[in-house]
Amino acid sequence: xxxxxDMLGRGGVMTRDEAFALLAEHLTAPRLALxxxxxxxxxxxxLGQDILSxxxxxxxxxxxxxxxxxxxxxxFGATESLPALLTVVGDxxxxxxxxxxxxxxxAMAIATGGALPQxxxxxxxxxxxxxxxxxxIEVVKPVAPQEHVSFRGEDIRQGERVLGxxxxxxxxxMAALASMGxxxxxVFERPRxxxxxxxxxxxxxxxxxxxxxxxxxxxxxxxxxxxxxxxxARKIGIIPDDQARLRQALEQALQDCHxxxxxxxSSVGTADYTARVINELGGPGVLIHGVSIKPGKxxxxxxxxxxxxxxxxxxxxxxxxxxMVCFDLFVRPVIERFSGALAHPAxxxxxxxxxxxxxxxxxxxxxxxxxxxxxxxxxxxxxxxxAVPVFGASGLISTLVKALGTVVIPLxxxxxxxxxxxxxRLF
Amino acid sequence: xxxxxDMLGRGGVMTRDEAFALLAEHLTAPRLALxxxxxxxxxxxxLGQDILSxxxxxxxxxxxxxxxxxxxxxxFGATESLPALLTVVGDxxxxxxxxxxxxxxxAMAIATGGALPQxxxxxxxxxxxxxxxxxxIEVVKPVAPQEHVSFRGEDIRQGERVLGxxxxxxxxxMAALASMGxxxxxVFERPRxxxxxxxxxxxxxxxxxxxxxxxxxxxxxxxxxxxxxxxxARKIGIIPDDQARLRQALEQALQDCHxxxxxxxSSVGTADYTARVINELGGPGVLIHGVSIKPGKxxxxxxxxxxxxxxxxxxxxxxxxxxMVCFDLFVRPVIERFSGALAHPAxxxxxxxxxxxxxxxxxxxxxxxxxxxxxxxxxxxxxxxxAVPVFGASGLISTLVKALGTVVIPLxxxxxxxxxxxxxRLF
Numbered sequence: 001x002x003x004x005x006d007m008l009g010r011g012g013v014m015t016r017d018e019a020f021a022l023l024a025e026h027l028t029a030p031r032l033a034l035x036x037x038x039x040x041x042x043x044x045x046x047l048g049q050d051i052l053s054x055x056x057x058x059x060x061x062x063x064x065x066x067x068x069x070x071x072x073x074x075x076f077g078a079t080e081s082l083p084a085l086l087t088v089v090g091d092x093x094x095x096x097x098x099x100x101x102x103x104x105x106x107a108m109a110i111a112t113g114g115a116l117p118q119x120x121x122x123x124x125x126x127x128x129x130x131x132x133x134x135x136x137i138e139v140v141k142p143v144a145p146q147e148h149v150s151f152r153g154e155d156i157r158q159g160e161r162v163l164g165x166x167x168x169x170x171x172x173x174m175a176a177l178a179s180m181g182x183x184x185x186x187v188f189e190r191p192r193x194x195x196x197x198x199x200x201x202x203x204x205x206x207x208x209x210x211x212x213x214x215x216x217x218x219x220x221x222x223x224x225x226x227x228x229x230x231x232x233a234r235k236i237g238i239i240p241d242d243q244a245r246l247r248q249a250l251e252q253a254l255q256d257c258h259x260x261x262x263x264x265x266s267s268v269g270t271a272d273y274t275a276r277v278i279n280e281l282g283g284p285g286v287l288i289h290g291v292s293i294k295p296g297k298x299x300x301x302x303x304x305x306x307x308x309x310x311x312x313x314x315x316x317x318x319x320x321x322x323x324m325v326c327f328d329l330f331v332r333p334v335i336e337r338f339s340g341a342l343a344h345p346a347x348x349x350x351x352x353x354x355x356x357x358x359x360x361x362x363x364x365x366x367x368x369x370x371x372x373x374x375x376x377x378x379x380x381x382x383x384x385x386x387a388v389p390v391f392g393a394s395g396l397i398s399t400l401v402k403a404l405g406t407v408v409i410p411l412x413x414x415x416x417x418x419x420x421x422x423x424x425r426l427f
Numbered sequence: 428x429x430x431x432x433d434m435l436g437r438g439g440v441m442t443r444d445e446a447f448a449l450l451a452e453h454l455t456a457p458r459l460a461l462x463x464x465x466x467x468x469x470x471x472x473x474l475g476q477d478i479l480s481x482x483x484x485x486x487x488x489x490x491x492x493x494x495x496x497x498x499x500x501x502x503f504g505a506t507e508s509l510p511a512l513l514t515v516v517g518d519x520x521x522x523x524x525x526x527x528x529x530x531x532x533x534a535m536a537i538a539t540g541g542a543l544p545q546x547x548x549x550x551x552x553x554x555x556x557x558x559x560x561x562x563x564i565e566v567v568k569p570v571a572p573q574e575h576v577s578f579r580g581e582d583i584r585q586g587e588r589v590l591g592x593x594x595x596x597x598x599x600x601m602a603a604l605a606s607m608g609x610x611x612x613x614v615f616e617r618p619r620x621x622x623x624x625x626x627x628x629x630x631x632x633x634x635x636x637x638x639x640x641x642x643x644x645x646x647x648x649x650x651x652x653x654x655x656x657x658x659x660a661r662k663i664g665i666i667p668d669d670q671a672r673l674r675q676a677l678e679q680a681l682q683d684c685h686x687x688x689x690x691x692x693s694s695v696g697t698a699d700y701t702a703r704v705i706n707e708l709g710g711p712g713v714l715i716h717g718v719s720i721k722p723g724k725x726x727x728x729x730x731x732x733x734x735x736x737x738x739x740x741x742x743x744x745x746x747x748x749x750x751m752v753c754f755d756l757f758v759r760p761v762i763e764r765f766s767g768a769l770a771h772p773a774x775x776x777x778x779x780x781x782x783x784x785x786x787x788x789x790x791x792x793x794x795x796x797x798x799x800x801x802x803x804x805x806x807x808x809x810x811x812x813x814a815v816p817v818f819g820a821s822g823l824i825s826t827l828v829k830a831l832g833t834v835v836i837p838l839x840x841x842x843x844x845x846x847x848x849x850x851x852r853l854f
Contacts, residue, residue, distance in 0.1 A: 039632070040660075043651045057824065059636060066695040094668065094697075095628035097638040111696055113628055113745060115639040126695075155823040162828060170854055171651030172827035175747050178632035178644040179824055201522035201540055205466070205605035209486060211524040212542040217605040224470040224598030233467075241521065268493045268553075269538055270521075318540060320602050396582045397484070397606055400599040401589060427597055 013290030013297060015411060016329060016371055022287050023330065026303050026310055029338050030258045032188040039177055042169045045187035046230070046341045051163040053180050056153030060097070061116040065148040068107040068129050068137060069098075069120035072145040083130070083138035092117060107137060116149055123148035156180075166342035168230075188340040190232040193331075194253035195219045197238040197264040198246065198274065199318065204238060217397065218263040218316070218323045225327045229335040231259070241270050246277045250313070254281070254306035258338055261331065262300075263316040263323055271298055274315040278302050283310050292411065293329065293371045295322035301330060320397050324427075325373045325406070355423045356405075358387040363418045366409040375403035376424055387424050403427070440717030440724060442838060443756060443798055449714050450757065453730050453737055456765050457685045459615040466604055469596045472614035473657070473768045478590040480607050483580030487524070488543035492575040495534040495556050495564060496525075496547035499572040510557070510565035519544060534564060543576055550575035583607075593769035595657075615767040617659040620758075621680030622646045624665040624691040625673065625701065626745065631665060644824065645690040645743070645750045652754045656762040658686070668697050673704045677740070681708070681733035685765050688758065689727075690743040690750055698725055701742040705729050710737050719838065720756065720798045722749035728757060747824050751854075752800045752833070782850045783832075785814040790845045793836040802830035803851055814851050830854070 014022070034048040063069065070086060078084035086107040092098045098117035102108060107124070108117055116123070125148065128141040156162055162176055169177075169185070177185055197219045205215045219235055226233040234257055239249045246262075253260045262274045279285035282305030291299045299322075300315030312334055316323050336343070358378060366372045376387040387407055390399045405426040409416060416422060441449070461475040490496065497513060505511035513534040519525045525544035529535060534551070535544055543550070552575065555568040583589055589603055596604075596612070604612055624646045632642045646662055653660040661684055666676045673689075680687045689701045706712035709732030718726045726749075727742030739761055743750050763770070785805060793799045803814040814834055817826045832853040836843055843849060 039647055040650050043654055058641060060639060062641075093639075094626060095640050113626065113641070150823075155825050162825065169651075171648040171655065172747070172751060172824070172830075172854065174651045175644040175648035176824045176828045178647040179642050181632060181635070181642060183633040199521060199540065205608060206610040208608070210522075212487060212520075213522050214485060214489075214540070215606050215608060217602040220466055220605040221598040221602035223467050224596075224601045227470055228598065320599070324599060396577075397599070397603045398582050398589065401603045403599075427599065 013292050014288060015292050019288045019291045019299075019301065020330065020333075023301055023312070023334070026284055026287070027312065027334065027337065028309060029340075030191070030308060032191065032338075032340050034186050035189050036184045037187045039174060039183045039185055042174060042177070042185045042187060043171065044230070045169050045185070045190075046339050047163055047165055047167045047169060047173075048186040048188045048340065049165050050161050051177065051180065051182060053156045053158055053160050053162050055180075056158050057156040057179055058150055058152060058154070061152050062150045063110045063112055063114045063116060063123045063148060064150050065123050065125045066111050067109075067123045067125040067148065068139075069102060069110045069114075069116050070107045070122055070124050070139070070143065071102060071104060071120060072122035072143050072147065074105055075122075075124060075139045075142040078139045078142050080140045083140045084142075085132070086137050086139060088131075088135050088137055121145045121149070164342075166340055168341050190230060191258040191335055191338040192234050192256060193222075193226045193231045193335060194234045194236050194257035194260045195222050195226075196236045196246070196249045196253060196260065196262045198241065198262055198270050199238075199264040200240045202238050202264050216264065218318070218320060221320065221323060222261060222263060222327065225324070225332070226335065229332045230339045230341065231335040238264070241273055243273055243277060246273055247280060250277050250281060250304065254304060254311055258311065259331070259334060260304070260311060260313040261316055262314065264318055268298075270318075271300060271315055275300050278304055278313050278315070281305055292369060293325065293373065295319055295373065296326040296329070298322075299326050299330065321375065321400055324400065354426050356385065356426060357421055358385040358424050360407070360416055360418050360420050360422050361386040361388040363415060364389055364407070364409060365415040366413055368412050368414055371411045372409035373406045374409060375399055375405075376407050377402055377404050378424065387422055440719050441715060442719050446715045446718045446726075446728065447757065447760075450728055450739070450761075453711055453714070454739065454761065454764065455736060456767070457618070457735060459618065459765075459767050461613050462616050463611045464614045466601060466610045466612055469601060469604070469612045469614060470598065471657070472596050472612070472617075473766050474590055474592055474594045474596060474600075475613040475615045475767065476592050477588050478604065478607065478609060480583045480585055480587050480589050482607075483585050484583040484606055485577055485579060485581070488579050489577045490537045490539055490541045490543060490550045490575060491577050492550050492552045493538050494536075494550045494552040494575065495566075496529060496537045496541075496543050497534045497549055497551050497566070497570065498529060498531060498547060499549040499570050499574065501532055502549075502551060502566045502569040505566045505569050507567045510567045511569075512559070513564050513566060515558075515562050515564055548572045548576070591769070593767055595768050617657060618685040618762055618765040619661050619683060620649075620653045620658040620762060621661045621663050621684035621687045622649050622653075623663045623673070623676045623680060623687065623689045625668065625689055625697050626665075626691040627667045629665050629691045643691065645745070645747060648747065648750060649688060649690060649743075649754065652751065652759070653762065656759045657766040657768065658762040665691070668700055670700055670704060673700055674707060677704050677708060677731065681731060681738055685738065686758070686761060687731070687738060687740040688743055689741065691745055695725075697745075698727060698742055702727050705731055705740050705742070708732055719796060720752065720800065722746055722800065723753040723756070725749075726753045726757065748802065748827055751827065781853050783812065783853060784848055785812040785851050787834070787843055787845050787847050787849050788813040788815040790842060791816055791834070791836060792842040793840055795839045795841055798838045799836035800833045801836060802826055802832075803834050804829055804831050805851065814849055
């Protein structure tokens with residue numbers, strides 16, 4: 001049993017930046033295996049290889065308008081009063097190559113997407129062609145060569161790199177892959193993130209908690225957060241405060257997970273078991289034990305040695321809000337870095353739009369030397385958008401459910417006054 | 428076979444606002460069935476019922492600190508020089524109720540999350556209690572009644588509405604549901620959106636296109652877009668330009684889908700088949716045939732009569748970029764409205780952060796009377812973020828793949844000058 005002196009005898013806490021820098025020093029992205037994802041299920045996955053176009057796209061010269069395929073030169077000088085008379089020698093059926101070539105003074109009806117016949121080099125829009133008899137049209141406006149035609153390979157050339165490894169697949173990328181016939185897509189496996197729930201007082205969420213016990217809830221918010229960050233959650237289970245069993249759970253997690261999270265036990269005792277177990281398994285062990293953020297101060301972070309290399313291990317505080325703050329600040333960036341996804345640098349700099357500006361409705365006091373993450377909801381008023389703090393102890397789930405985002409009070413600030421403009425980081 | 432006159436004889440196009448208003452007039456959200464989603468897979472789903480708490484949370488008075496459970500009155504007046512001496516009568520084990528009550532002058536060691544013993548009304552933090560001998564502590568600072576205690580029901584009261592029908596489930600909501608034992612969650616089924624790919628020239632993406640043919644790509648970007656909007660895509664198949672078969676496909680889609688999309692055939696002829704088929708099936712039929720947006724001008728939209736009521740049917744242009752623009756402006760809002768999700772009004776007003784500000788790198792010309800949606804990428808420069816137009820015909824997939832978002836040139840603008848600040852709507 002640990003003494004109070006032990007509990008108190010733990011050096012000072014670090015700032016968020018110090019903690020993150022220390023973590024980053026040892027962070028090595030794992031080699032992720034490639035998986036084959038069906039194209040229809042590839043949204044949001046990270047492309048594992050460069051995709052080169054196997055062929056020209058479009059594969060043939062196509063009309064981009066409904067009209068007539070012509071030789072542009074035959075229309076030069078055409079006007080309303082002096083139209084060019086062309087002979088219509090046929091229709092180009094969709095989905096087939098034209099059966100004949102176009103000669104001087106000839107035209108063929110063509111629809112958008114239709115294949116341009118040989119001899120033609122432009123398309124006259126229907127609007128500028130008048131049928132004078134079924135077999136003849138008058139063109140009242142000249143077209144330039146190449147006008148209204150998408151030439152073979154104009155969009156994508158054979159062998160061209162269309163998408164690169166590390167790109168996160170968006171709907172338009174799905175279309176690009178389909179147009180190249182890639183209905184199965186090589187993607188990186190998702191980083192696997194183990195969740196070990198600790199604490200003698202925690203029971204599974206689907207059971208009735210006995211006296212003094214409480215349901216596991218953090219493993220569920222973590223599942224959601226991990227999915228949003230692009231990872232795959234692996235629940236190891238609820239482990240009592242027993243060093244041997246915690247070690248066993250960590251060893252199991254290290255076998256095939258890229259990141260390990262402990263969560264649940266909020267007491268100092270549980271946190272210390274977690275720290276000891278991390279230190280037992282080789283590697284640098286615990287590097288961070290306490291960070292000057294609120295909520296989230298008791299965060300533990302370090303590395304354990306697995307067969308595959310050093311694996312980052314986090315001991316998240318037990319409070320639901322602290323779990324979310326610590327995840328956002330420390331775990332999410334690691335999952336994103338491990339995912340193989342290359343963030344677009346300009347987009348990353350723009351903050352990817354997760355932030356809205358609002359004025360603070362009520363003053364928020366803070367203590368210098370501590371970075372406060374205050375939950376807020378948003379209120380639309382006549383004179384603009386307001387951020388309204390949702391106060392409550394960090395253990396309270398109800399405040400999290402009511403909040404739409406957080407406002408950060410910087411490390412050395414004593415608070416923010418009502419009326420000031422703040423950045424609200426949306427959940 | 429339709430004549431050129433028929434093709435040209437189609438009244439004028441509408442503005443986007445006119446078109447959307449006309450659509451909204453007939454729009455009735457369907458009654459979605461409830462499904463039971465496992466909590467671990469409920470992220471992003473729309474809650475189908477209000478969730479009332481079945482019990483108080485926390486279910487018992489809990490300590491929020493590591494320390495000693497005490498009667499607050501026993502510590503009143505305590506100082507460093509005149510500490511209060513208390514007898515430690517035991518440890519409170521985690522996950523069990525204390526076996527005895529606390530009397531005057533007594534204390535019990537308690538960890539964060541531990542159950543407060545009867546008789547105690549506050550917790551003294553370890554930092555302010557010194558063991559003078561194993562069975563006694565000196566408290567050097569008074570605690571107020573209720574300090575460091577989270578009382579039964581303080582977070583959530585039995586019977587309280589914690590989450591409401593229509594809320595989109597976030598990670599923290601998953602935690603709230605878990606804490607109430609709801610590991611199976613009543614959610615609305617996702618609106619089902621049928622995709623009917625049209626055009627004789629279209630072949631399935633996994634086949635090699637023959638001469639004059641091209642692979643289906645739009646149905647894949649639509650799958651992605653539908654998923655992002657909260658819908659469920661149902662691919663009906665690739666249907667040739669044959670009125671009877673298109674009608675059959677639409678009838679099939681109407682049997683169990685809430686929204687129907689035609690896509691693929693980009694020619695006027697195909698579009699007209701689509702329009703005729705929509706008009707054949709009762710209801711208001713085609714209401715919108717042409718909108719003053721670029722790309723996307725040939726959009727068709729209307730309603731067909733299904734057994735379940737009026738179903739919105741869209742004929743999307745065949746160009747990949749036009750498909751995305753029309754989806755974003757017209758289809759996405761309908762899916763979102765049909766999903767049962769209640770948008771938070773303030774969040775909706777804030778634009779939910781999908782927009783970033785940037786300066787335009789090059790001038791974009793436009794024509795008055797047309798709303799241009801210009802694809803842009805972003806570039807980080809020393810003096811800030813720039814939006815760089817990605818020019819190309821709207822049929823080109825490569826421009827979509829390169830773009831990060833769009834800039835809208837308003838209906839009556841002749842363009843935007845380089846250097847002006849613009850809103851970039853991120854994809």
